[in-house]
Amino acid sequence: MEKVVFVGAGSMAEAMIQGWIEQNVVDATQIYITNRSNYERLDELSLKYGVNILQKKEELFHADIIVLAVKPKDGKVAMESISSFIAQNTPVLSVMAGISINAISNLLGNRPIARVMPNTSATIGMSASGVAFNEDVNEDLKKQYLQMLDAIGIVIEVEEEKLHAVTALSGSGPAYLYYLLEAWEKVGTEFGLSKETVRKLMVQTIAGSAAMLQQIKEEPDVLRKKVTSPGGTTEAGIQALESHHFNEAIYQCIKSAEARSRELAKGE
Ligand SMILES: NC(=O)C1=CN([C@@H]2O[C@H](COP(=O)(O)OP(=O)(O)OC[C@H]3O[C@@H](n4cnc5c(N)ncnc54)[C@H](O)[C@@H]3O)[C@@H](O)[C@H]2O)C=CC1
Numbered sequence: 165m166e167k168v169v170f171v172g173a174g175s176m177a178e179a180m181i182q183g184w185i186e187q188n189v190v191d192a193t194q195i196y197i198t199n200r201s202n203y204e205r206l207d208e209l210s211l212k213y214g215v216n217i218l219q220k221k222e223e224l225f226h227a228d229i230i231v232l233a234v235k236p237k238d239g240k241v242a243m244e245s246i247s248s249f250i251a252q253n254t255p256v257l258s259v260m261a262g263i264s265i266n267a268i269s270n271l272l273g274n275r276p277i278a279r280v281m282p283n284t285s286a287t288i289g290m291s292a293s294g295v296a297f298n299e300d301v302n303e304d305l306k307k308q309y310l311q312m313l314d315a316i317g318i319v320i321e322v323e324e325e326k327l328h329a330v331t332a333l334s335g336s337g338p339a340y341l342y343y344l345l346e347a348w349e350k351v352g353t354e355f356g357l358s359k360e361t362v363r364k365l366m367v368q369t370i371a372g373s374a375a376m377l378q379q380i381k382e383e384p385d386v387l388r389k390k391v392t393s394p395g396g397t398t399e400a401g402i403q404a405l406e407s408h409h410f411n412e413a414i415y416q417c418i419k420s421a422e423a424r425s426r427e428l429a430k431g432e
């Protein structure tokens with residue numbers, strides 16, 4: 165991979181850039197970034213990571229891979245602005261939520277396309293990504309794509325249609341966990357613990373529970389029951405979650421996010 169061009173240099177682009185550089189997948193000198201208007205942002209990333217700023221669109225012609233990392237609402241304009249500057253077979257990797265492979269090939273022409281749904285933990289090589297490929301991605305390129313995605317976490321190939329669900333679950337997932345932590349910190353401090361103490365305890369609780377699920381091959385409900393002593397504190401807590409319709413809230417959360425991904429796909 166000689167030249168990787170990022171179209172859109174926001175938070176997801178930064179997460180991938182940082183992940184790829186740190187995991188030695190792509191050298192910073194091989195990365196080029198471009199944005200619509202925020203040139204300060206380009207300077208910031210260039211200074212921070214040593215990546216190049218794309219000077220003119222003609223340079224896109226020599227790209228080995230183009231990463232589309234603009235917001236879905238900006239996708240059409242961004243693709244239209246580059247379509248006449250990219251070579252016929254240059255592969256595209258898109259992280260835009262909801263924008264279908266079909267929509268991408270309609271604007272950029274038939275070419276190898278990978279649609280990826282990573283999450284921001286790519287920054288530290290811990291993304292949980294879903295990916296779907298079109299038929300133009302041959303086995304070699306698929307391997308290369310998977311290697312790149314593997315370097316920023318784990319990656320699972322799914323049917324394109326299922327990317328809406330992946331987006332709602334693991335794409336947005338970090339935000340749900342941060343939101344949960346915010347709620348824990350709020351209540352913990354109300355009980356007189358410092359925010360720092362609650363954070364330390366609960367971040368370790370999240371990390372420990374995730375590691376248990378990864379290392380001890382037991383179902384979550386089995387692990388949950390091991391925590392829940394009859395008549396004890398956990399049971400009281402879970403009963404409160406149930407009476408406040410926890411399952412319904414989670415169901416609606418994922419359903420709404422999945423539906424939003426579908427709306428984005430229709431350009432709404
Ligand atoms: N933030 C996240 O956790 C995740 C985001 N995504 C997807 O990644 C994409 C980017 O999201 P973020 O990085 O969060 O957004 P962001 O708003 O931080 O970055 C988007 C960047 O695109 C640039 N841009 C807009 N129009 C452009 C154009 N026409 N040409 C070139 N650059 C243009 C903007 O200046 C901005 O720097 C979105 O499509 C989102 O669905 C996917 C997975 C997770």
Ligand SMILES: O=C(O)[C@@H]1CCC=N1
Nearest residue numbers: 261331334335336337
């Ligand atoms: O909120 C969003 O639309 C993007 C997609 C998944 C995470 N962030």
